[in-house]
Amino acid sequence: MIDILNESIENLVSSIQSGSLKSVDLVDFYIDRINKFKEYNAVIEIFDDARDLALEMDKKIANGFKGKLAGIPIIIKDNILYENHKASCASKMLENFVSPFNSTVVDKLLKEGAIILGRANMDEFAMGSSTETSFYGKTLNALDKSRVPGGSSGGSAVAVALNLCPVALGTDTGGSVRQPASFNGIIGLKPSYGRVSRYGIVAYGSSLDQVGVLAKNTDDTKLIFNIISGHSENDMTSSKNEVKDSLDSVVENLKIGVPVEIKEMIKGMPCENAFYSLINQLKNLNCENAFYSLINQLKNLNCEIVDVSLPNIKLVLPTYYIIATAEATSNLARFDGVKYTYRSKDSKSLEEVYLKSRSEGFGEEVKRRIMLGNYVLSSGYYDAYYKKAKSLQNELKNEFKSALKNVDLILLPTTKGEAYKLGEKTNPIDSYREDIFTVSANITSLPAISVPYMKGEHNMPFGMQFIANYFEENKLFKISEIVEKLAKN
Numbered sequence: 001m002i003d004i005l006n007e008s009i010e011n012l013v014s015s016i017q018s019g020s021l022k023s024v025d026l027v028d029f030y031i032d033r034i035n036k037f038k039e040y041n042a043v044i045e046i047f048d049d050a051r052d053l054a055l056e057m058d059k060k061i062a063n064g065f066k067g068k069l070a071g072i073p074i075i076i077k078d079n080i081l082y083e084n085h086k087a088s089c090a091s092k093m094l095e096n097f098v099s100p101f102n103s104t105v106v107d108k109l110l111k112e113g114a115i116i117l118g119r120a121n122m123d124e125f126a127m128g129s130s131t132e133t134s135f136y137g138k139t140l141n142a143l144d145k146s147r148v149p150g151g152s153s154g155g156s157a158v159a160v161a162l163n164l165c166p167v168a169l170g171t172d173t174g175g176s177v178r179q180p181a182s183f184n185g186i187i188g189l190k191p192s193y194g195r196v197s198r199y200g201i202v203a204y205g206s207s208l209d210q211v212g213v214l215a216k217n218t219d220d221t222k223l224i225f226n227i228i229s230g231h232s233e234n235d236m237t238s239s240k241n242e243v244k245d246s247l248d249s250v251v252e253n254l255k256i257g258v259p260v261e262i263k264e265m266i267k268g269m270p271c272e273n274a275f276y277s278l279i280n281q282l283k284n285l286n287c288e289n290a291f292y293s294l295i296n297q298l299k300n301l302n303c304e305i306v307d308v309s310l311p312n313i314k315l316v317l318p319t320y321y322i323i324a325t326a327e328a329t330s331n332l333a334r335f336d337g338v339k340y341t342y343r344s345k346d347s348k349s350l351e352e353v354y355l356k357s358r359s360e361g362f363g364e365e366v367k368r369r370i371m372l373g374n375y376v377l378s379s380g381y382y383d384a385y386y387k388k389a390k391s392l393q394n395e396l397k398n399e400f401k402s403a404l405k406n407v408d409l410i411l412l413p414t415t416k417g418e419a420y421k422l423g424e425k426t427n428p429i430d431s432y433r434e435d436i437f438t439v440s441a442n443i444t445s446l447p448a449i450s451v452p453y454m455k456g457e458h459n460m461p462f463g464m465q466f467i468a469n470y471f472e473e474n475k476l477f478k479i480s481e482i483v484e485k486l487a488k489n
């Protein structure tokens with residue numbers, strides 16, 4: 001009998017295709033585990049048609065159907081649309097919303113024979129770094145129940161780390177795939193902007209959002225990435241660039257850039273205003289050790305390590321929070337109590353429908369983001385905040401572009417260190433600061449991966465992050481394989 005928990009997806013598919021494993025048995029196996037680990041609150045709903053679809057899939061396979069995911073159960077984040085199934089963004093606002101259509105990513109998974117098993121918990125509307133803002137309550141870290149799982153794709157990460165499914169999809173606007181992957185000891189990939197269609201993904205920051213993969217190993221990550229990538233007629237921002245066949249090609253002699261500014265940042269260089277004071281905290285973080293020890297190991301593997309400079313990287317966090325909230329404000333305007341959302345029972349006029357439905361339907365963090373977004377876009381402050389952030393975004397894109405002319409990859413930590421305690425970061429600014437290393441990839445549209453690398457003082461894992469040039473995910477997979485091996489030693 002195949003060891004389900006330790007097999008790659010490719011091997012599970014081979015067993016299913018050969019008839020030695022049934023999709024329905026796999027689905028039953030994972031449903032049992034989801035029920036056993038209920039207290040973690042990683043999965044909001046197991047779809048009640050999953051088992052029947054698996055039975056049907058077994059019949060199709062017996063009749064000759066072949067697919068790269070034939071019979072494989074997959075969990076999706078609660079902001080990814082699946083026809084005739086609920087997608088609530090973990091919000092009261094969309095508690096009863098049933099999607100009338102499939103997102104492109106779900107279509108692509110289904111075409112390869114996947115079974116969509118259920119939807120994962122998340123921070124409400126993907127706003128957060130700890131999955132504590134969900135309408136359905138918090139999710140617990142897979143490795144320590146007293147700690148946060150990261151967010152916003154915390155449910156997806158915990159589902160993979162606890163083996164509640166072989167692989168899960170999340171979304172990453174500012175780190176929401178990579179950061180929870182880091183906190184739960186798994187791999188998290190954010191593809192290049194435009195590589196994966198956003199059609200059918202509930203938008204948070206449209207120019208930053210990408211669907212990402214949370215998986216246990218590089219091979220599974222690569223497989224799913226390959227399947228969900230590609231141009232889609234329904235998303236004008238999805239790229240027409242072909243998904244490279246070079247995914248399997250060997251990338252030799254990686255040259256890795258280490259931003260001198262990051263060295264400074266993790267040493268805790270003093271900063272001039274409040275926003276940068278968080279950089280001081282970096283001095284004593286356990287990611288500093290991991291960062292340098294990884295550099296040494298890579299040097300011994302003939303990876304060339306050079307300094308690169310990204311002068312404005314210290315400004316990336318405020319840049320992100322201005323752009324993301326500005327876009328969120330506009331995207332969330334559609335949830336108005338009139339169409340497909342929650343509607344307040346005691347509203348007596350149209351104005352009250354808007355006001356009360358939005359006041360009651362959105363949680364605190366979402367309302368904070370809407371306020372912030374409106375503020376930075378308002379006529380008096382537009383130039384001071386939004387316009388400035390957009391011009392900084394251009395600067396940052398140019399800086400990364402020129403750094404990546406000389407190197408294959410840029411190395412950054414993913415998180416400051418291990419997962420922190422549940423309830424520890426009640427001040428929203430503290431939570432925003434958690435994203436210091438992840439938002440660059442979204443602001444620049446570049447692809448990035450987080451690979452588990454080290455354990456911290458509480459024996460909790462955390463990851464290291466690599467950023468590649470546009471559409472060079474193949475280099476991310478290469479380095480991910482290398483770090484996977486290093487981390488085991």
Ligand code: GLN
Pocket residue numbers: 126127128129151152171172173174175176177204324435
């Ligand atoms: N933590 C970040 C935020 O709250 C990123 C969220 C995300 O990537 N969806 O905006």
